Amino acid sequence: MSGYRKVSGSGGPARRPQLKDVARAASVSISVVSRVLNGDPSLRARRETIERVEAAAASLQYRANAAGRSLRKQSVDVIGVVLPDANSLFYAEMLRGIEAACDERELMPMVIRAERIGANSNLLTRLVREGRVDGLLVQPIDRIAAEVMEGIVRDHVPTVILVSKSQWQPGSVVFDDAAGIAVATRHLIALGHRDIGFVGGFPSHDTAPRRLSGFESAMESSGLPIRKEWVTELGYSPEDGRAAFAQIAEQEHPPTAVVIATHNAAIGFAQAARQASVDVPDDLSIVSLHDSLSAEYVTPALTTVKMPLFELGYQAVTHLAEILSGEPARDIVVTEPRPILIERESAGPPRTQSHLNPLRKTGNK
Amino acid sequence: MSGYRKVSGSGGPARRPQLKDVARAASVSISVVSRVLNGDPSLRARRETIERVEAAAASLQYRANAAGRSLRKQSVDVIGVVLPDANSLFYAEMLRGIEAACDERELMPMVIRAERIGANSNLLTRLVREGRVDGLLVQPIDRIAAEVMEGIVRDHVPTVILVSKSQWQPGSVVFDDAAGIAVATRHLIALGHRDIGFVGGFPSHDTAPRRLSGFESAMESSGLPIRKEWVTELGYSPEDGRAAFAQIAEQEHPPTAVVIATHNAAIGFAQAARQASVDVPDDLSIVSLHDSLSAEYVTPALTTVKMPLFELGYQAVTHLAEILSGEPARDIVVTEPRPILIERESAGPPRTQSHLNPLRKTGNK
DNA sequence: ATGAAAGCGCTAACAT
């Protein structure tokens, strides 16, 4: 079918070398070549033979054909990586961790944007049933989580869930969300804030309660009260962040600072603040969980808590490889390296206190 | 190797159905099943038989094993997509076009960030020599372009170059760069600017002269002069954009507006302007080629010219598929849809003219 | 210490 793979004639593109070519060049049988190149421990060959085979393979630039090998081994050394938006800067670092771990194990990551699964709902099932992947790394998004995850469970694909813990089966890698939120909260406390709000995620998302509890414990251990009206649980999207701002800014006595549980909500929250001419950080300080490149470009640049994204990706692959080699699936929390505060411009000391709401420029009620 | 694929015992995960299972269920031979499911035109079967086979395949949720099929067909229906940074928002839309075209042809795109190739230089060669991809879509970056492209040429992999034209061999899909730059330039002229500069790319990059010529012809057809000192050819990175600002802002009589030949340079240029307290757009208007999500987040939001990224990706796959089926490689210019001006905040009418340099706040020299 | 050969799942040429 493919036009370039003709039998070698004079001038035409050469056929790719295969086992038998190496075997002929080294004057051994193909089985010896296979064993040498795969480092078969049961191999009992003369050093000289091994060297001859290796030299022949190198000079021919031999690489085992993936289809032949896969057919025989019943595995393809490819893992599918399903991400909400592979183009988001947020995932750049996680993907780098995934790639690094894959490189070490001679695995190929095949990235599938979750959005594609919506349009082409059997895409994942196809990949699995056609045997194009040995296993899956999945970061579920709410909308498609249920049906996709059910398909995955039904197909018995070795799977590790990223960032959130699976309700379906063991096998996940998550951040220490509470620790990250605590770092953010303590930074605001250290700056002198006492009136601190929390913009959280939707309670049904399994990360949300962990993040909220990080906020609560950091506040409590500094003896600071938590005011219900300063805590929103609207979701993780920019729109949710905007809504959270609306809810918090309308209050008679608003907080002087907020911890925001995720990056996208922080973008929306800050945008809404700017549109309402609320000065960040002078009127309102913001620290958000999860750093990302766009945090730098936003005005004001966002102070964030950077979580170990690289390591999460790395460990996810590591654990998936364990599962593929027969070990039981586990739920892993990535605690190292610890969350790191990235100070930029969105958090500062509170203004000298005034009991008027500086956030509400329109003085109604 | 993979732990989940055991022979079906009681309770254990079921073996994936294969041709012979469908054949047994439909009481026909495996060749009939293969021909029915592949829509073989030479098939001369009874309608009833066809229906029986299709029903059996559907009820078993049969999917042909990729390894078996690939081994036989000598093609894998996977194309490698090498992008400078797959995580950049810039490529999101191009990738969507690639995916859309792949979905239509039952191809799988396998995205490889070019950065990985630096660390793991034989990665691409490996993919090709192992037969894991049938062809390649490559956007070369300067640093690795030469060695990688040479490897590709040597391996005779069907390849289509993205965005820039290949000096190595035919097979490319590029934008109508001149048209895009002309749209940007004409917008500034329509706003009343006469003193317009151009921040271009490095001359060795093949897109650079096309973009410069678009600027020149738009200026000339409005009877506007081009001043050499307002034209920079430093490169496409944010740092290059910063350098371009430095060069332009230092002049006695600077332009009131600039066209910037690419998105990243515009980000750097605008950042440098902000740091120099130059008001954009009041002191200096900016229009850049290539829209991207971050153009909205930057302050001021950038006025840009959106190029047909989706279509470029789509056509690249289309053409690669043509090459794979034996047609000769061509160099394609994507002219539809035309470049579209996205008006945001970085371009406005020029200030009433003053012959002092408003860009140079420090009055030295 | 090395080789022969079976067989992974599929397509297609060749029977019938």
Next chain:
DNA sequence: ATGTTAGCGCTTTCAT
């Protein structure tokens, strides 16, 4: 109108 079979390139068991 349908079935039989060779063979794609590889790994691995079994033989020597």
